[in-house]
Amino acid sequence: MKRCGQPPDFKPAPADELERQAAAFRALNGETPTSTYPEHEKLRAIQDQSQKCGEFFEWLTGTKRYTVGEYHRHDESCTEDGTKGVGRFTCGSSTSVLYPVSCNTRKLLAEFFEIDEAKLEDEKRAMLAALR
């Protein structure tokens, strides 16, 4: 018997297909299952802390106008012959001067909270593929 609103050749999707689609939908809505998208789960667990750290960093560099800097450390690339040695550095940098460092806040936070952005991207692709 044909039911109203149903195409004539309607067949229900297999249970595993429905579960796969449901998992993909939950993942895109922030309900990430543990085993399928572990990097997203890590990200969700640290999201609030990461948000606060990001806000603090923006306040520090924006409102306070502070700059992150680092001291130069000579290495093999600082010499003409590729070796370390006192007085033979040709890089032109001083180890006693603080040099400004440009910072990508998102990348720094990911590194600090040990979030692998490449894995995150792979998981996003997998979520999208699961929806197709």
Ligand SMILES: [Zn+2]
């Ligand atoms: Zn150097």
